[in-house]
Amino acid sequence: MSSTSRRVRTSAAVVPADGRRQNLSLVLQTLRRLGPTSRAQLAREVGVTKVTMSDLVAELIGKGRVLDVGPDVQAGPGKRATLVDLDRARLLTLAVDLSVPARLRAAVLDITGEVLVREERPAAVDAAQGRGVDPAVVVELVRATIARSPYPVLGIGIGTPGLVDRHGTVRTAPNLGWTDVPLRDLVADATGVPVLVTNDSDAATQAELSASPGSEDMVLVHVGRGVGCGIVTGGHRVAGAHHAAGEIGHVTVGTDGGEDCPCGKQGCLETWLSIPRLRAALDGPDGRDVVEIGGERLGVALAPIVAALDLSEVVLAGPEELMAPVLPVLERTLSERLLANPDFPISVRLAASPQDIVLRGAAALVLWDQLGVV
Amino acid sequence: MSSTSRRVRTSAAVVPADGRRQNLSLVLQTLRRLGPTSRAQLAREVGVTKVTMSDLVAELIGKGRVLDVGPDVQAGPGKRATLVDLDRARLLTLAVDLSVPARLRAAVLDITGEVLVREERPAAVDAAQGRGVDPAVVVELVRATIARSPYPVLGIGIGTPGLVDRHGTVRTAPNLGWTDVPLRDLVADATGVPVLVTNDSDAATQAELSASPGSEDMVLVHVGRGVGCGIVTGGHRVAGAHHAAGEIGHVTVGTDGGEDCPCGKQGCLETWLSIPRLRAALDGPDGRDVVEIGGERLGVALAPIVAALDLSEVVLAGPEELMAPVLPVLERTLSERLLANPDFPISVRLAASPQDIVLRGAAALVLWDQLGVV
DNA sequence: CAGGATAAGTTAGTAAAGTTTACTAACGCT
DNA sequence: AGCGTTAGTAAACTTTACTAACTTATCCTG
Known part of the structure; x- marks a missing residue:
């Protein structure tokens, strides 16, 4: 993952130092999740001994990633913990x-x-x-x-x-x-x-994934000038064979024609749904129709993706005032076109905080x- | 992947023994790829020293996974290599x-x-x-x-x-x-x-992935009584949020109706394409039409998946005499509905050897x- | 309030895994 | 026969994490 990794992924021997690096990352991840934490607690969370954790923390303190933030105020039987935390001001x-x-x-x-x-x-x-x-x-x-x-x-x-x-x-x-x-x-x-x-x-x-780590299998649709998406399966973003995953703007949607698209085809997703189109329509008399059609076509395009990847979440990101009306249409279209499993409902929602996403x-x-x- | 793995993936400390296990696997993978190989060659391939490789190979021989198959027949300057190989008869x-x-x-x-x-x-x-x-x-x-x-x-x-x-x-x-x-x-x-x-x-x-390891981003469509698929991104099969990835048989395909499906919906992929349907049609006068329509609808369903995941291969598996006529229709439909990138053509093909797949x-x-x- | 229980963190020593360095054995070529 | 080259092994060292045992600090109980 790191840009400085020495070897290719597919065929890489693992040396002890690689494990060390992963464990250091785990400490940082755990601190990010828990906030100020004692070494003993970190050891339990990560699954190493207290001794090893003391060593890991010492290395991170030496590198300026982690700070000793003093004794715990919480009391209990036993020695009071000294908490450490990410050096938040400097990271x-x-x-x-x-x-x-x-x-x-x-x-x-x-x-x-x-x-x-x-x-x-x-x-x-x-x-x-x-x-x-x-x-x-x-x-x-x-x-x-x-x-x-x-x-x-x-x-x-x-x-x-x-x-x-x-x-x-x-x-x-x-x-x-x-x-x-x-x-x-x-x-x-x-x-x-x-x-x-x-x-x-x-x-x-990635922003959505970081904000809600439970979303291990989701698609986020990002509507802007065009339409793009990001797909996460098993907690990992899909990159694609040519680093072009998510480019769904110019897929033909539907089997009943559609408008001409600058790309040369007809009925591309972007001809059905885009910010300029939504914004123009909401000012005019056809607002409802444009929203209805756009949301529906988005659902038509997403349904096979959601089914094939067994996704549990569909997230809409874009200007809130434009996306909010699209959401219920999308939700309805998906439920109409997918085999419903009552045990595992698909969550369709807006991005947690679209600004600065x-x-x-x-x-x-x-x-x-x-x-x-x- | 292993059913015996001790910890969950998201939060697992790595001990040196974990690295050892991976390195042992790498040796086996390399032997599978190269056939009989010397320890020195293995060391270069895997990226460890000759010493470590001797140790790894010794452990694998001890476990009965690997066999010493005698001296290399090839000659060159230097000592003749002693080859080792997977114990193919026993694996x-x-x-x-x-x-x-x-x-x-x-x-x-x-x-x-x-x-x-x-x-x-x-x-x-x-x-x-x-x-x-x-x-x-x-x-x-x-x-x-x-x-x-x-x-x-x-x-x-x-x-x-x-x-x-x-x-x-x-x-x-x-x-x-x-x-x-x-x-x-x-x-x-x-x-x-x-x-x-x-x-x-x-x-x-998995069979297709093992047979052609280059297929790191592909979808394999398995047509039988129903239609299912398996998706590989980045060399890994997608499991899905509920281990139900690939269930595309009951996604509505198209925006122009379709036959009623036992599942209660209309126009599911399986109503357009399935072995019984193809077989029945090929005997009758409408054979061409059924193949045409089935291949087209499959392409309609796959296009958003291929685009969103940036797949480089689409593989059709099923009875060869039924799949072969579907293939060109599928290929045409995909190229019509996807933004073509001349640098990265999408390979559409039949499964390498469908029998016993x-x-x-x-x-x-x-x-x-x-x-x-x- | 002494003494026990409990927990945090450190020190000392050990086991596992890989590396470096140095060696022997074996081979082809001149 | 001697030189250069390659395969494989041996020994010493480094890194990493572990176990065992200890110190320190705190709460709780009688």
């Missing part, structure tokens, strides 16, 4: 959200996902003139934000629309007017900090990469 | 295929998937009279097959239609007339050998469980 990440080109956003977040510093830059895209967003604007935005961070950041996470390969290069992002922009290297060279670039829907999915997801990805913290 | 598994109730089948397979011993039992299902297949028939079949095995088997793998929970209990299998049959325990108690029970589509998927998959699952060999 900062820089997250960038490029999903709205008109408002490129960056923020410094702490380990709980709270935003400490915000920056924004407007960027005009004029596709007609072939002018895309200047990547230099992103680099400047990152620089300005990092300068205002109270402490150095662990890493930089960037959520961008479009397709991103595993080297952090944005292969194609029509909304930004980008083709083969080596964003990771650009930002890493400018800052000297580890950089992670992902699709914005993927980042949003891409920022929080990008930050979570950095934490995962750098600390192994979910 | 046997027993596989059972219950997907065709009229022909319950069992076989003993070696590590290459070759069948050494076969047994069959007919079983009548009379749903109208509420009589299902007697599980005792399966137990007897297993006993008879095991008696003919030249060596003790490592384990027993069973592929069954219907839903299987993680305790190896068949929750519901209409085709067998089963509800909550604790198949794993029944067979394990009768034989004293480790037993693994999975859905037949899952087994078929469930048997081979069940055997592969046992190998994975017992040896960590894919």
Whole structure:
């Protein structure tokens, strides 16, 4: 997972040090889940002895990841515990959200996902003139934000629309007017900090996964200018054969035609459902119909996915005032098209906190990469 | 994966012994891939030192998994290698295929998937009279097959239609007339050998995955009395939130109605495509139409799945004479409904060797469980 | 209020797993 | 015969986590 891992995944011998690294991550994860905790308690949670845990904690304190926060106030029989906790003030990440080109956003977040510093830059895209967003604007935005961070950041996470390969290069992002922009290297060279670039829907999915760790099998649909989704099975995000999982915007939906799509086909999901379409319609007289049809088509597209992957949750992310009316339609369509199992109802809901969802997801990805913290 | 793993996945400390176990598995996997190999070569492949590899191999020889097969015939500068290999004669598994109730089948397979011993039992299902297949028939079949095995088997793998929970209990299998049959325990108690029970589509998927390890992101559609599928992302089979992944037979396909389905809905995939339907039609005058429509609807259902998961392969498994005509229709439908990426064409093909696919998959699952060999 | 019970955390020593270093054995080529 | 090369083994060391035993600190009971 770490960008510094030595070997490929499929065929990798395991040395004791690899186990150690995982155990250190487990300590951090557990601290994140429990807050200030004693070494003895951590040992029980993680499943190692007190001795080993003392050693693990000592290493983490040495690395500046964990702090001794003094004796426990709680009393009981036995010696009072000395609590340790993540060094929350210093475990900062820089997250960038490029999903709205008109408002490129960056923020410094702490380990709980709270935003400490915000920056924004407007960027005009004029596709007609072939002018895309200047990547230099992103680099400047990152620089300005990092300068205002109270402490150095662990890493930089960037959520961008479009397709991103595993080297952090944005292969194609029509909304930004980008083709083969080596964003990771650009930002890493400018800052000297580890950089992670992902699709914005993927980042949003990670945000939801971090916020509700119970969602081990879900799909998050991210409605914006287009429609994308992120899929989690068994607690892991699906990447896809070409790092292009989640690109459902241009799948034909239904067997009864549909509008022409710029992609050249007919009846693509994006012709049925998108923010511009919803927003325009809600002002007009056909609002109800557009919402009805959009939600229904989304359900038609999602039903085979939910069934094939046996997902337990469907999450809608996007502007709340537009997504809320779509939700009941989606829910109804799914229940109509799927074999109902009364023991395992499918939860259909809005994203827990849609604002800053891409920022929080990008930050979570950095934490995962750098600390192994979910 | 292993039924004997001690801890849950999300929170498990790693001790050196866990690494050792993985490394032993890696040696077996590498031997399976390369055939007879020297210790030095194995060390390079796996990524440990020659010393460690000698130790690993010694342990595997001690356990009867690996054999010393004598000096290499190949010559070159330097000392001649002494090759070791899997003890292929003794690494046997027993596989059972219950997907065709009229022909319950069992076989003993070696590590290459070759069948050494076969047994069959007919079983009548009379749903109208509420009589299902007697599980005792399966137990007897297993006993008879095991008696003919030249060596003790490592384990027993069973592929069954219907839903299987993680305790190896068949929750519901209409085709067998089963509800909550604790198949794993029944067979394990009768034989004293480790037993693994999975859905037949899952087994078929594993067979395909083992046969072509490059297929890390694929869906295998298994057409039989009903339609099921198995999905692989990142080289791992998707299990689903309730171990029910792949159940796509009763998803409504299309937005233009369809036939009534026994499940109570309309236009389920199984009403468009199934073996009985295809077979009946091929004898009549409407053959072409039924194939056309069935393949098309399958493509309609699969398109969102392929797009959302960024799959690179779609595999059709089932009776070859029925699947072959469906294939081109499926391929065309998918290409019509998906955004084509010329760099990454989607491969649509028939299963590599459809005969015995469930048997081979069940055997592969046992190998994975017992040896960590894919 | 002394003494026991209980829990947290440390110290000392051990077992397991892998590495480095150095060696022997065996082979082809000149 | 000697040189370079490769396979495999032996011994010593490092890392990691474990067990056993101890100290310290606290609560509770008689």
